Amino acid sequence: MTESKKPEMPPFMKLISEALPSSFDVLHVPLTLDDAHVHLLYMKTVVDGLTMQQSIIKPFYELDDEQKYGAYIQGLPNRLDPPQPDEILIMLTSGFVLVYADSTYSILEIRKLGNTLQGPTIAETTIHGPQLSLSEDLETNVSIVRQHYHQPNLYVETQQLNDKSNMSIALLYDEKEVNVDVLRRVKEKLDGLDEPLIQSAGELAVRLTSRRFTLFPTSIITERPDRIVYNLTGGKIILLVDNSPYAIVLPVIFFDFMVSMEENYHTYLISLYNTLLGWFGLLNCLLLPSMYVAFTAYSPEVLRTELTLTMAGSRIGVPYPSFMEVIIMLFFVELLTEASVRLPRSINAAATTVGGLILGTAATEASLASNVLIMIIAIVAISTFVIPMNELGFAVRIGRLFLILLTTLFGLVGLISGSLLLIIHLTNQDSFGEPYLRIGWRSKRSEKMVNSE
Amino acid sequence: MSRFLYYLIFTSMMAIITTPVPRILLVQSADGAIGSMLIGTAAGMLFMYITVKFFIQFPGRDLIELLQAYTASWVRIPVTIYFAFIWFVAGAITLVMTVFLLITFLTPEMSIYTITLSILVTVFFGVLLKSKSVLFTLEIVFILMVPIGVIMFFKLYSSSELDWDQVSLSIMHINQMPKYSSLVATFFTFLGCSNLIIFNRYFKEKQKISILSLVAIGIFGVLMLVTSYFIPIGLSGFDQIDQFIFPWTSSADAVRMKFGIVERVVFIFMFLFVTIAFVSIIIHWHVSYKLILSIYRLKSLQVKQQNLTPFLVVLVFSIIGLWVTVQLTQYELYQYTKYYYYSLPIFVAVFFFTMLAIKRGASQ
Incomplete structure (x- = not known):
């Protein structure tokens, strides 16, 4: 990866880049202008190239000063302090950029968003309700829910599953309405998940139930934003899973299944x-x-x-x-x-x-x-x-x-x-x-x- | 009072149709049944009032817990075993009677084993439920049955076959001396509240028993008694009513629904009462099963994290139930049930004695 002309990679970044596989999309980009040196490490396929060009690369050449540029990076809203190396690796695979500027490391989130398009509702169609379902991108989905439910007590907690997919999930609930016991149980269940691979909301919902041989589902899988909000006001917990256009609603009772949003x-x-x-x-x-x-x-x-x-x-x-x-x-x-x-x-x-x-x-x-x-x-x-x-x-x-x-x-x-x-x-x-x-x-x-x- | 207590009381009142109670009453129709019913109702209401009043003092605690806390084990163990026996027999009577009813009216060609098994399959799992789930099941079944019950009352009391002259004729015998067997049979109708010995654990909030609820329970009980006693007389006539083995069901077969999909209304009633009987068996056996488990758990049946004693207990219940059903004849069932009802005063005495013992223990 490193060519002889390029300036030397800083040691910590070197450590990270050695841990990464040498696949085509792992990129180390050194930016050099006069005395200023900045190093970027990211994965091309998960990072939004345009945003990166606009917010990281262009300012470097415009500012023309490593210190100023370092301050600029420090001030970016999507900046995080770099966590542990193994966490950085996961972050890099999900669209973060590791930046070395002004002898400090920063980690910036410049994710290429997944499918942010809201498709029409397929599984639960109504005549009068909203016609668009959730998208396949977690953040877009959270924003959809927020736009349907303007309440300051809507809590959004995100975490990552500890399986191979390392998928981000978001836990949404109305803090005033939610049943604390249930919330605690759900969190325990989520932490205790021991599955090699979880790929969709449906799969996660199945894994969350403790009984294996059960006929009736213990959570609702829905694609409708209005049903999500309807359930939020009822004190239920919503689980959104990245890359899945479905949300999990829990806990549910039997009668919830007999409600059509219509x-x-x-x-x-x-x-x-x-x-x-x-x-x-x-x-x-x-x-x-x-x-x-x-x-x-x-x-x-x-x-x-x-x-x-x-x-x-x-x-x-x-x-x-x-x-x-x-x-x-x-x-x-x-x-x-x-x-x-x-x-x-x-x-x-x-x-x-x-x-x-x-x-x-x-x-x-x-x-x-x-x-x-x-x-x-x-x-x-x-x-x-x-x-x-x-x-x-x-x-x-x-x-x-x-x-x-x-x-x-x-x-x-x-x-x-x-x-x-x-x-x-x-x-x-x-x-x-x-x-x-x-x-x-x-x-x-x-x-x-x-x-x- | 919690609505679940009403369900318990009402269910045991409705379940008397699938016990020999109507027959015991009707056999003595010319011989003091009405007087006995009046006294039995009063005694039953009194028993209910005292029992509910007693358990209100201990919200969220069942009899097992109270016995363990306040009495010595030489009181606790015999009393628990006795109660378990009483409750098991109450369930078994309903089971046998329901099977006899089904084999007589619905599926005469089917083997008695098959019919009993078809009931026991559900009862087996029902008994093993958590007490809370038993209450939820009870509530749902009860509410599902309300429309059918309303239809039933409407059809029965509005039917042109019902001869009110015969009913009046039977009321003429009110001046006869009350008889013991009818009295205790009536008293049994009001024993639903005694299920509190287990279910009180789930009534955690302080409750109070109001005049209104007592009146409601009294009215419902009288209505069920009147239905089970006067309807057969009105439909089948006063003179020969003591000849019937299933007086209630045979008489209700006189009513028909002219335009209904089901023409013989008795099948709708049977659907209602068989379902109630199912729930009644489940409740009785559940209480019995909880009592037995409170005394003893076999350690040798510990498989991994689960103790299999509950399964064993319910299995034994089912096998005894099956055996009893196959062995008994209609006549024997009637006789033995009478003996069981005869022994109810002993039960009441033991029940009150236990209450006193607990109260004394609690006040110390």
Whole structure:
């Protein structure tokens, strides 16, 4: 790296530069004008070249004096005193510049910002809310949140993960509202993380939960700035991860998953109706397939006679028991859903048409499934998309299979039993010390009567 | 009073439909049941008042803790074992009765083992929950069931099949001497508050028991008793009502919903009461399980950081429950339950004795 013409690199910088790998983008730039010597050490690919030219290189030639230039560097707002050598190495890889001027070392942050573009919301779309989601750059995201939430008590704490990615994360909370216990727990969890590599918000959220086999997510992953602010005011903690357009909201309770941001932008009755629709969809999607099994295979006498006859009539010719029918069709719809997520937009419609319409009709005509079941499966598939949060949708899809299993084994009682078991599973869970499922009444007074352990 | 205490009390009141209580009352319908119900209600309310009043003095402390703090171990251990037994049997009665109800009305072709297992699967995990989670589960189930309960009351009391003349006829027998078995069966309805012996741990704030809450509880209890006693009489007639094995469910089958998806309303009621029964079993066994664990933990079952004794206890509960369900006949269940109710005064005596002992210990 060092050529013979160049002035000698100062010893500390030499130490650092020897520790760096000799890749093409590690640059040591000595600036020399008359007697003045300044050394820069940085990585070209993570440093914003234009800013560097404007704020570091150009002033050097304009000031024409090493002392003045040193004072100038000292006065830059993005300057830090150099920390320990191993920390400097990490800083260099994330866009800092090590400057040696006037026989002092400074470390300047001239990061090339990542993807600062805010894309349109994809996962949670609303009609009336903000249409732009978070960007993929941490600082931009923090600034987005700040611009949505002008409060001096919004605290932003940044830290770095101790894994290989060394990703920066930011912890945002409203200092007045936040639950201190939860905050402490989250920080402990973050410090105690022992993962080789964490790459996205979703991954971090999974690693933060202590239980491995849990069906329901204990934090919300969201891309909407308005949801972040909505949760901040509710005293929740937001985790932003660099290079990820998603934020983690914690702690969450089950009911948070049933809130669509759209509901805040409508009149009371309309949003109530929407909420009820969401819950109805959730119940549909959980219970309908198992109810079909229970009512056709175990307890047809529960329904009114005409309905039972209709269902039995529609099942004429179906060669296997109803639980097989349900499982096959449900599996097929799951495949269809997965396929439509994976496929490019342009082929998407074709796959759905072929899968949904043609195969459904063919299945009934070949009497491999009853018409009633096709209807039920269609309703279930649509209901899955009514659930506001995607993650809950996934959990419900698995919970549904569990209910079908119990109903197949035990009939209608199995369905009651299984639903209770799901409730028990939910109440037993906690999200960073907060009970996951419980009914929080408006008055906080009575809520205190059952204290946490 | 905390809302959770209401849930505990109301649930145990609603759960009497899935115990032999309605039958015990109706068998003596011509023989002093109404008088016994009146006295039983008064006694039950009094018991509830004293119990709640007692536990209010010790916010955030359950009986286990109080016994350990204020009594000698020769008092503590027998009392704890006795209570654990009483609570276990209460849960077991509900379990057996629910299974009999299901096998009679819902799935007659299914094996009794399968039906019992389907209940025990959930109960097993429910009992192992933290007490706090049991309360949350209770609350959610209770609130989910409220609409169904409202439908139930509306349908029952507005149905044209309900013959109020028969109800009046049964009220004519109010002048009969009260009978012991009906009295204790009624008294059992009001025992929900005694679950405080475990759950008081979570009622940490100082509470007070007001006249209004007592009235609300009294009204709900009377309403449940009236529903479980007079509805069968009104629907099935006064004369032969003592012949039914499941008087309540058989009678409720007379009501139908003309335009509903489910025509026989009894299935909706069964859904309600089976769910309540589930929760009731969980609560009873949870109390019993906590009491047993307070006495003894097997050290040999320590696997890594987890002690497996809780699992063992609940497993034993489930196996005994399964065994009892398979062994008992309807008649035996009815007889043994009666004996269990007969023994309730002993329970009350022990309960009050323990309270006194704790109070004396606390005042010293």
